[in-house]
Amino acid sequence: MTSGQTPARSAGARRRELYNAWVTAREAFWIALDALYTHKLRSFLTLLGVVIATTTLIVVMSVINGMNLYIANHIANLGANTFVLSQFEWAQGHAAWVKAQRRNKPIRIEDYEFLKENLEGYKAIGATSQYPSRSAKYERQILYDVSLTGVTPSMIDIGQQRVELGRYITEPDYLHAAMVCFIGQDLVDKFFPGADPLGKEIEVNGRVFRVIGVARRIGTTFGVSQDNFVQIPLTSFQRVFVARPSINISVQAWAAAQMLPLEDEVRTLMRVRRHLPFTEKDTFGINASATIMSLWERLTGSIFAVTIGVVAVFMVVGGIVIMNIMLASVTERTHEIGIRKSLGARRRDILTQFVIESAVMAGAGGLIGVILAVLISQIVERFFASAVPLSGVFLGLALSAAVGLFFGIYPASKAAKLDPIEALRMEG
Amino acid sequence: MEPQTLDSQLRESSAPPDDIVIHAHDLWKIYDMGTVKVDALCGLSFSIRRGEYVAIMGPSGSGKSTLMNLIGCLDTPTHGQYWLNGRLVSQLTDDELAYIRNKEIGFVFQTFNLLARATALHNVELPLIYSGTPVEERLMRAEESLRLVELGDRIQHKPNELSGGQRQRVAIARALVNHPSILLADEPTGNLDSTTGEEIMNLFDRLHQSGNTIILVTHEHDIAAHAHRIIHIRDGRVDRDEPLE
Structure with a gap:
């Protein structure tokens, strides 16, 4: 060293x-x-x-x-490549919502018919109308907070529901405003445990509907059951509950890439129909899953x-x-x-x-x-x-x-x- | 050649010959205690040849401990030169001193200074860890070192499971494991009964015979008698430096 x-x-x-x-x-x-x-x-x-x-x-x-x-899976899942035309835009601040409250007009069945006639390039179009939560009754049993929705037959292709038993609401049911219903699993659990629900008659908000189909179980979201519902033809809904309901229109595109063009087309048609000058804002809301997710x-x-x-x-x-x-x-x-x-x-x-x-x-x-x-x-x-x-x-x-x-x-x-x-x- | 004459032959700041393992020239250590300055070492000089067995003796307060710290590279002198194995170490930084301690010096302390929670083997391994020796080699050498002090069957024992003499032997094995230039023992039998102390001294004798350079710091004549040369320190100076028969 x-x-x-x-x-x-x-x-x-x-x-x-x-x-x-x-x-x-x-x-x-x-x-x-x-x-x-x-x-x-x-x-x-x-x-x-x-x-x-x-x-x-x-x-x-x-x-x-x-x-x-x-x-993403339960709430914002409007359906694949689907957007919803409704009276209000969902994801907006409180102030904007208060303003929209005065300006926006409800979407009506006529709007649905109009879009169905004039819109091009969509895969499916459907309409729903919600009734404030109600009770359902079968014999002596009562189930509360049941969501009651009037639907068009096309909603089976758009929404989350899948048929477990029987069938969904069909065109004839819709045309004749039949007093039939498609129910969620919660009603089956409560009213028909171990029994065949098809053909049974249940009372919803004082009106009797015959069960034609049962939906596949969805589960709960934030502890709230998503299977506690009754769906009836929108026409029947009009006949017995609300004659002129405010509705939501669901539009399904063929592919994700066609969502925006289709949304634009719906917007244009609705603006023309409502005679909105180009300076005016929309008096309706177009909501996609992305809108909810962003909120x-x-x-x-x-x-x-x-x-x-x-x-x-x-x-x-x-x-x-x-x-x-x-x-x-x-x-x-x-x-x-x-x-x-x-x-x-x-x-x-x-x-x-x-x-x-x-x-x-x-x-x-x-x-x-x-x-x-x-x-x-x-x-x-x-x-x-x-x-x-x-x-x-x-x-x-x-x-x-x-x-x-x-x-x-x-x-x-x-x-x-x-x-x-x-x-x-x-x-x- | 007498160490003193050899010392005078060596001029300042030139490296000593190869067979000189320690060469101290005019070492001063001055402690500054604020108002007073204490001279612990006052121009102390000596040399130690490779393979020598030297005892450093002196009464308490003679500067013995200070000298031991300097020889052990735990401290640096205020003035003067200290050559260890051909290297001038008196001006090194902390980390450089640590490197020297690791490679060149094997400490044996009065109180053994083993890590209480570690096994004998791990205690002996420590110097090898700090020299970055790979694990397999480390274990091999540590075991070998423990066998050398006849503790081959106690390698997994912790210090509190060993007798005083065995603990000191672990400490010696640890001191030897990195093949240092000098073995520096500070009152190695101070905490042992006389029989065990004698055993330890016999071990030192054996180690000396196999070629190790040993420096004993002690105040006991019986212990110092094992060495072949005694350097007496008094008041920070070399008082007497005499060979023993």
Whole structure:
């Protein structure tokens, strides 16, 4: 060996340095796990902040994600390539809605007939009209909050319903305003458990309808059953409930690419029909799934922003607690640091050891948070919507480890700067 | 050649010959205690050849501990030069000193200074971890080192499961594992009963016979008697430097 100061920095030396760093880092990882295992309660208390932060983050992400899926599948699912012409635009602010309330005119059956005649290039067109929620009765049984809808026969091709038993409302039913109904599974469960519902007569809002078909079960959305409905021909609806109902018109395009042209055509036809000058805004609303999703996302965006704030506060608090415990740990292990330094540990080695320990600790907190969040999410899923997104899991773990890294730097640098002689003198 | 004469032959800032493992020239260590300055070492010089067995003796307050810290590269002198294995180490930074400690020095402490929660094997592995030795080689060398001190059957024991003598042997195995230039023992028998102490000293003798350079820091004559040369320190200076028969 010549009288050099430090070994020459060749490529080999640098590779060796890197390898050294890897060896010490891996070593530090096991030390960290060991420390966590040895001080279980202390570690748990230390990590509480990070655990809560991670859990909150992932639970909120899961619920939003779950609701997004639900909205996409159940609420915003108007049907494939379908948009709805209605009196109001759905996704708009309150002020705009109040204004529209005065300006917009209801959509009528005549509009439906007109569009059906004049619109070109659509796959299907249908109309529905909703009656405020009503009760249905069969013999002595009563089911409340039943949604009653008047429909055109074409709605079976457009809407969510699928036929499970019997048949849907047909053209003859529609033409003759037959007193028949197509019912959801909830009514079957309540009125005809184990019995054949077809041909039975149920009373809806004081009128008797014969059951001709049963829909396939849909499930619940936000705890509200989607199978609690009665559909009757729109003509019958007019005959016995509302003579001149306000309706929604569903238009189905052949392909997604034809949605916009078709929407434009409907808009043009409706404007011409309502004699709107080009300076005037629409007096009706055209709603597609995208419209509902955009409204929804605006809402969840603000929920998420609040969550980020809360999580940030938890993480900082959690990080400070970790920093505190790491400072205590450095003091407690001064003698150990002295021993390690006497055996050739450099500042960098000690720094790495404590920073990694802090990161592993926080990361473990993140892991506990993820596990908790998954459990909570599964419970929430039973009566609400929730689905843990993989991105949330990664974000939670990465964020907590980063917090550990950041808040570990100060205690670790204190440890690294200890004088070996002083440190050795400290009795451990 | 007597060390003193050898020392005078060496001029300042020139590297000593190859067989000189330690060469200290005019070492000063001055502690600044605010109002007073304490001179712990006052121009101390000596050399140690490769393969020598040297005891450093002196009453408490003689600067013995300070000298040990300097020899062990735990500290740097205020003035003067310290050559270790042909390298001038008196002006190195913390991390460079750490590198030297790792490669060149095997410490044996009075209080053993083992990591309490680690097994004997892991304790011996530590210096190899800091020199970045790959795992397989590390385990092999650590085991070999433990066998050398006759603890091959205790490698998975933790310090509290070992006797005092066994602990010190673990510490010696750890000191030897990186094949250092010097073995630096600070009162290695201070915490042991005389029988065990004698065992440890026999081990040092054996290690010396197999070619290790050993420096003992002690105040016990019985212990120092194992060495072949005694350097007496008093008031921060070399008082006497005498060979033993």
